[in-house]
Amino acid sequence: MKFISHHRHKLLVVIAVLSICLTGGILSYAESDGPARVLFINSYNYSYGIVPGQVEGVRQICEKEGLILDIEFMDTKRFNTDENYENYYEFLSYRLANTEPYDVILSSDDNALEFLRDHRETLTGDIPIIFFGINNTDTVFSAAGEEGIYGLYETTSIRENLELAMGLVPNAKEFLIITDNTPTGIGDANSYMAYAPQYENMTFTNVDFSQYTLDEFKHYLQNINENQILIYMTMLIDKDGISYTIDEAIDILAENASVPVFRPTIGGVGEGLLGGFMKSYEEQGRIAARYAVKLINNEEMPVDGLILERPNLYTVDYNVMTQYGLPVEALPEGTIIINRPLTFTEKYEQIFLPVGLVLGGFLIIILILIRDNRRRRDIEISLLEKNLALENLSEELTASEEELRSQNELLEDSREQLAESEQRYKELAMLDALTGLKNRYALRNELEDVLQQGSRGTIYFIDLDQFKYVNDSFGHLTGDAVLQEVGKRLSTLENKQVNVNRIGGDEFVLVAVETQRISDVSPAYDYSKSLSQILEKAIIIDEQAFYMTCSVGIVRFPEHGMTASELIRKADIAMYQAKEAGRGRAVIYSALMDVEASSILGMQNNIRQALEKDEFVLYLQPQLAMDTGKITGFEGLIRWQKSNGEIVSPGHFIPIAEQLGIIHHIGTWVLNRACHMLKDLKSKSDVGIKIAVNVSAIELTRLDFAEEFMAVLNSHSINPEDIVIELTESILLDSAREYLDKLNFLRNQGIEIHLDDFGTGYSSLNYLRTLPIDVVKIDRSFIVDIESNEKQRSLTKSIIEIAHNIGKTVIAEGVENEAQVELLRSVGCDMVQGFYFAKPMPYEQILEFIQCNDERSSLLEEN
Ligand code: C2E
Ligand code: CA
Ligand code: CA
Numbered sequence: 001m002k003f004i005s006h007h008r009h010k011l012l013v014v015i016a017v018l019s020i021c022l023t024g025g026i027l028s029y030a031e032s033d034g035p036a037r038v039l040f041i042n043s044y045n046y047s048y049g050i051v052p053g054q055v056e057g058v059r060q061i062c063e064k065e066g067l068i069l070d071i072e073f074m075d076t077k078r079f080n081t082d083e084n085y086e087n088y089y090e091f092l093s094y095r096l097a098n099t100e101p102y103d104v105i106l107s108s109d110d111n112a113l114e115f116l117r118d119h120r121e122t123l124t125g126d127i128p129i130i131f132f133g134i135n136n137t138d139t140v141f142s143a144a145g146e147e148g149i150y151g152l153y154e155t156t157s158i159r160e161n162l163e164l165a166m167g168l169v170p171n172a173k174e175f176l177i178i179t180d181n182t183p184t185g186i187g188d189a190n191s192y193m194a195y196a197p198q199y200e201n202m203t204f205t206n207v208d209f210s211q212y213t214l215d216e217f218k219h220y221l222q223n224i225n226e227n228q229i230l231i232y233m234t235m236l237i238d239k240d241g242i243s244y245t246i247d248e249a250i251d252i253l254a255e256n257a258s259v260p261v262f263r264p265t266i267g268g269v270g271e272g273l274l275g276g277f278m279k280s281y282e283e284q285g286r287i288a289a290r291y292a293v294k295l296i297n298n299e300e301m302p303v304d305g306l307i308l309e310r311p312n313l314y315t316v317d318y319n320v321m322t323q324y325g326l327p328v329e330a331l332p333e334g335t336i337i338i339n340r341p342l343t344f345t346e347k348y349e350q351i352f353l354p355v356g357l358v359l360g361g362f363l364i365i366i367l368i369l370i371r372d373n374r375r376r377r378d379i380e381i382s383l384l385e386k387n388l389a390l391e392n393l394s395e396e397l398t399a400s401e402e403e404l405r406s407q408n409e410l411l412e413d414s415r416e417q418l419a420e421s422e423q424r425y426k427e428l429a430m431l432d433a434l435t436g437l438k439n440r441y442a443l444r445n446e447l448e449d450v451l452q453q454g455s456r457g458t459i460y461f462i463d464l465d466q467f468k469y470v471n472d473s474f475g476h477l478t479g480d481a482v483l484q485e486v487g488k489r490l491s492t493l494e495n496k497q498v499n500v501n502r503i504g505g506d507e508f509v510l511v512a513v514e515t516q517r518i519s520d521v522s523p524a525y526d527y528s529k530s531l532s533q534i535l536e537k538a539i540i541i542d543e544q545a546f547y548m549t550c551s552v553g554i555v556r557f558p559e560h561g562m563t564a565s566e567l568i569r570k571a572d573i574a575m576y577q578a579k580e581a582g583r584g585r586a587v588i589y590s591a592l593m594d595v596e597a598s599s600i601l602g603m604q605n606n607i608r609q610a611l612e613k614d615e616f617v618l619y620l621q622p623q624l625a626m627d628t629g630k631i632t633g634f635e636g637l638i639r640w641q642k643s644n645g646e647i648v649s650p651g652h653f654i655p656i657a658e659q660l661g662i663i664h665h666i667g668t669w670v671l672n673r674a675c676h677m678l679k680d681l682k683s684k685s686d687v688g689i690k691i692a693v694n695v696s697a698i699e700l701t702r703l704d705f706a707e708e709f710m711a712v713l714n715s716h717s718i719n720p721e722d723i724v725i726e727l728t729e730s731i732l733l734d735s736a737r738e739y740l741d742k743l744n745f746l747r748n749q750g751i752e753i754h755l756d757d758f759g760t761g762y763s764s765l766n767y768l769r770t771l772p773i774d775v776v777k778i779d780r781s782f783i784v785d786i787e788s789n790e791k792q793r794s795l796t797k798s799i800i801e802i803a804h805n806i807g808k809t810v811i812a813e814g815v816e817n818e819a820q821v822e823l824l825r826s827v828g829c830d831m832v833q834g835f836y837f838a839k840p841m842p843y844e845q846i847l848e849f850i851q852c853n854d855e856r857s858s859l860l861e862e863n
Helices: 002-022 051-065 082-098 109-118 120-124 137-145 158-168 183-193 214-222 246-256 281-296 318-323 344-376 381-429 440-452 467-474 476-491 528-536 564-580 597-612 650-660 663-684 705-715 737-748 765-770 780-784 790-805 818-826 843-862
Strands: 037-042 068-073 104-108 129-132 149-152 174-179 203-208 228-232 275-279 312-317 336-338 457-464 498-504 507-513 539-541 544-546 550-557 586-588 616-625 631-641 690-696 723-728 752-758 775-778 809-812
Touching: 037 051, 037 109, 051 068, 051 104, 051 281, 082 109, 082 120, 104 109, 104 281, 109 120, 109 129, 109 137, 129 281, 137 149, 137 790, 149 281, 158 228, 158 275, 158 312, 174 183, 183 203, 214 246, 228 246, 275 281, 312 318, 318 336, 440 498, 440 507, 440 564, 457 476, 457 528, 457 564, 467 476, 476 498, 476 507, 476 528, 476 539, 528 550, 528 586, 550 564, 564 586, 597 650, 597 663, 616 663, 616 843, 631 650, 631 663, 631 843, 650 663, 663 690, 663 705, 663 723, 663 843, 690 752, 705 737, 723 737, 737 752, 775 790, 780 790, 790 809
Parallel strands: 037 068, 037 104, 104 129, 129 149, 174 203, 174 228, 312 336, 550 586, 631 690, 690 723, 723 752, 752 775, 775 809
Antiparallel strands: 275 312, 457 507, 457 550, 498 507, 539 544, 616 631
C-alpha cells in the first residue's frame, strides 16, 4: 500500500514540476541548499491555553538550530466541521504547492494528526511527520507504526508524583487522592489505586468529592493531618450536584487544605497549590523539534517510531514549599521552582552592574578633573585651594573604588573555589577509591536517571569467583592489585551507553542502556561473553599469575523491575544462581529464583529421573490452513506422565528446567520423539505434514545448539523441511546477535521458524523485522476475547497486516469456537490451532484424526 502511495506521490511531483516548466513558472524547487524547513500544524489556535507553550518550545529549538519554521493553525476547537477540514485541506495544499518543500512536519494534538494521516497521500507525501499531544495509546502506536511517522509516547506519571510527595513529606503514611464520580474521576481513582500494592507502607485512600457537600468537604480539608499527602486529581461535581470549574476547585483547595496540595497536571501551581511532575507544553514542543533536527541530520530515529522522552517536568511553587516548611533540597534535580526569591548571587549580579556603571562614571569624571586641574594649576593659582580639596576628595573616591574591586575579586575567587571543591566532593563521593570506577552511589543515581527516562537496557551483576582465596592466601595488597586490574579491564567496555561500577568487595556492575527505542535486536549486545573474555588473560601480580573467572547475574529493565534497588537485588539473586550452577557462568533472572531453592533442587532430580525412566510423553496438536481446512502440521507439546498416572503440565516444569540449565535435555528428547513420529507418519500416510517443536531461547544460548539440532535430524534421516521450530520466550532474543546466526543457519538448512506467543513480549513488532522467521504465532491472549474486545480485534488485524506486508505467514493459537474462526478468517489469518479443532493428543490418535479431517475438509471443498 505504502509502495503505491509513494509512487503516486512521485507521479504528482513529476506532473507538478512539468506543469510549472510548461507554464514558464518562476518557482524552482531547489533542493535543500538553504536552511531546512519545518512546518508545524497545530490543531487549535494561538489563543488556546496550551498552544503558546507548544509554539514556544518548537520555536526555541528551530531558532537555535537555524531552521525555518512555519506554523499553521487548524482552529478545530472553534470550527470542528467537515467544511473547515475541507477548507483547510484546500488552504494547505495551496500553500504546500507554492512554497519550497518542507523537510519535516510537526503535528500537535489529535485533529492535526488525524488530518495529516488522512491526507498524507495527496497532501504531504513522504515528508516525515512528528506528532505530539496524543493521549490515546492506540492512536500513538498505530500512527507511529506508519512509515515516516514518529511521535511522542506520553505516558502517565503517577509514580513520579507519588515519589515526589513521599520525598517531600517523609513521615507520610497515607495518600489522599481527590477524585469524583465523573468518568474522569473514576478513571483517575483506578489509576492511582493500581499503584497501592507497590507501596506497602502507604495507605491509598480515594477521597470522592461527590460524596461531600461543599461545606463538608471544606471541613474535611481543614482536618487533614501532616502524615497525609493530599493529591488533587478531579473535583468537578459535589454531593448536591453542583459543578465546579478547575479554578474554583483550586481556590477551595488552596484556602482550606491544612496540608500542601499536590497536583500532577497543569493548573493550580502559582495559585496556592504545590505542584508535581506534570506535562510541560513547551517541553513537548522542544522534544518534537529536537527529533525534527535528528531527522534532518539523518540521525538514527526510533525504529518503532515511538519517542520515549517524556515532556514532563517537576514544577512547584516556592511559596507553598516554605508555607509548609518543605525541604527544597529534597526536590529532584531540574525542578522548576516558581516564585523563588533571588539568591544572593543572583541579586548581587543584578546590583553589581548599575553600581559598577555609576562608579565607572565617577572615575572618568575624576580623571578628567585631575588632568584639567594639573594643566591649569600654574595659571589658576587662585583656585588652588578648591582644587586641592577636590583632589583629596577624588583620591578618596579612587581608593574606595579600588578596595571595592579587590574585595569583589576575592569574593569571586572564593566562590569559584567553593563551586570547584563542591564539584570535586560530589565526584569523589561517586568514585571508588581503589579502582577509580564509579561506586554504588553513582550506580544508583545513574540507574534511577536511566529508568526515569524510560530507557531499556541490561544490568550485569559481576562477582569474581574464588576471590576470597586470593585475599586469604596472598594478602590484601595482592587482592587489591587484582581488583584494580579487573577494574581496568572492565573499564575498557565503557562508552556512552555502557557504565561500569564497583559496588563493593569483588562485585562490579555493568549497565548497558539501549538507544532510544522500545526494543531493537541489533544494538542490544550481550556482554556476558565479553566479560569472560576480559578475564581470560592471566592477571600478573608480582610474577604470580591469577586466572580469574566471574559469575554474572543479568536483569533487564524495565522487564524485571522499575526501580534501581529492585533491579540490583534481582541481579544479585541471579548472580547467586550463577554461582550455584557452578561459577564462570551468566544467568538471567527469572521470577522462579525467588522460589525456595530446595524445592527447585528437588525438581531438578525429578526431571533427571523422569528422563531416565522415560516418563515424558509428546502430545500433538494439529495446525490447520484457514482456506482449505487441511492439516499443515502438528505442534509437539510435552507432558510428564508420572508412574502413578498423574499428568504434569509443562507449565510446571519447563520454566524450572530452563532456569536450572537442563532444558536442552528435554529439548533433545522432544526433537528425537518428533523425528520418530515423523518417520512413522511418512510410512503410513503421504501427506506433507510438519511437526513443530518448542525451543526456548535459553536453549539457543548453547554454543553448539544448531549443530546438535541438525545432528538429531540427520540421525533419523529427517528432511529439515519437515521440522518447525517454535521460538518461545523472546526477552532473551533481543540481546544477542549470535542467536540470530544460529537461527539463520537453521533456517538456511530448510527448517521453518515460527515466533511463538507473539504480542506478549515488549514491542514485538521489532522482532518481526529483525528475526529470521517465517511464521508469526499470535498469542492466545489475543484470541480469548477477540469477539468482545474491539481493541484486541483491531490489534490482531494490524498484526496480521504488518506481518503480511513483510512477507510472513500468520497462525492463531487457542482458537476455541467458530466465532473466533470466522473473525480470524475475516482479518486474513492464514492458519489456526486450538481446542475448537482438537486438543493436544497422544500420537496413537493422530492417524485417525488426520483421516477424519481429510474427509471433512474435502467435503467442505466440494461445497
Ligand atoms: P505454547 O507453546 O504457547 O503452547 C500452547 C499451549 O496452549 C499448550 O499448553 C496447549 O495445550 C494450549 N492450548 C492449545 N489450544 C488451546 C485452546 O484452544 N485453548 C486453551 N485454553 N489452551 C490451548 P501446554 O501444552 O500446557 O503448554 C504450555 C507451554 O509449555 C507451551 O506454551 C510451551 O511454551 C511450553 N512447552 C510445551 N512443550 C514444550 C517443549 O517440548 N519444550 C519447551 N521448551 N516448551 C514446551
Ligand atoms: Ca508453542
Ligand atoms: Ca504459544
